[in-house]
Amino acid sequence: MGYEWNDRLEAEYTRYVDGKWFKGLNARDRKGYLKAREQWKRSRDKGNRFRDGMALLRGQTPERGYEKEVRLETSLGTRVSDVANVSLSKSSEYKAGGSEKNKTLKQLEKDERYLREVPGAMVDWTIVQGARHDKEVQDRIKVLQEKYRGQFVVHEISREQLRLALTVGKHLDKQRRAKEKEARARDREEKQRQRERSTKEKQDRERIQAAERAASMQAAREFPTYEQLMQREPVEPPSKSPEKTPPAPETERDRVAREAAESAIREVQKQLGYNPLSPEKTPEKDTPEREVAEQKRQNELRIQREVREAQLSRLPPHVAKLVALGQAHGPERAVETPPGHAPSVQGHGRDAQGRDRGQTRDR
Secondary structure (H helix, E strand, O other), rough: OOOOOOOOHHHHHHHHHHHHHHEEEEEEEEHHHHHHHHHHHHHHHHHHHHHHHHHHHHOOOHHHOOOEEEEEEOOOOEEEEEEEEEEOEEEEEEEOOOOOOHHHHHHHHHHHHHHHHHHOOEEEEEEEOOOOOOHHHHHHHHHHHOOOOOOOOEEEHHHHHHHHHHHHHHHHHHHHHHHHHHHHHHHHHHHHHHHHHHHHHHHHHHHHHHHHHHHHHHHHOOOOOOOHHHHHHHOOOOOOOOOOOOOOOOHHHHHHHHHHHHHHHHHHHHHHOOOOOOOOOOOOOOOHHHHHHHHHHHHHHHHHHHHHHHHHOOOOOOHHHHHHHHOOOOHHHOOOOOOOOOOOOOOOOEEEEEHHHHHHOOO
């Protein structure tokens, strides 16, 4: 029979038996199933070739909007038409031989619903002279022809026309198989090219990665990292810097020397008539008077610095040194106003000097 029993056939046979059991019908055995399967395949191939050949001879091509195995929806269910043009509402059925009674009657029923439910619909059947059809099927076809004149049409062709259609269909089938074979060959070639391209890309990546690893190793040898240098030549961590020792407390001798220097500075200032000027009280707000007072104070500070430098230049060296030791900042710092504070007024009379000297002596 041309078939070898396998798992796929066993699965199909199981479905066939289940379907027959569900419908309450008897199922063939495996041998009868294979024989019926082969007959059905031959009948299907013949019907497909007849359909394709007749459609081409009648001009029902895809370029004109015709398609094969079209599903048409009706109130009784889906009707699968051999060839149909949905835009024109035309359906064609081709029968190369006899027909099965129950199946053909259901097709005719759905065709009638299609004609009734779709405005302007047309259905034509093509049958072969001398083919066996059940009498009930023939009667039903005649009823539809009378009821839907011009809409339901039956074409009966001769045996010669059948052979011509089968020949054309066979030629089309060969062309289809050749195209499918070419398509499969192209797919295999494309897959082979993809595999070769993938292999080449993988080799390129591996070559690039190997070159990068070699370059990294070369760079590591020429430019070692800090950790590698530490491994090669361990370096002792630097010792902690000694903490700064706090200044020694002032001794009695240092205190006497400091007080003598301060006293000498005050005596020199008294002899030279040096008396730091106190700035006038400036207004608290940013007013023109305050700006004038600030400018005046800056001028006085500049003059005091110049006077101090001139005085120090006229003093003997040992006295100038004592003055520098006893007064780290110039006298003008005494009247400078810290940022954000208004200058205060302080008297510089004999009482103030006496108080300063008294505080110095108490220390």
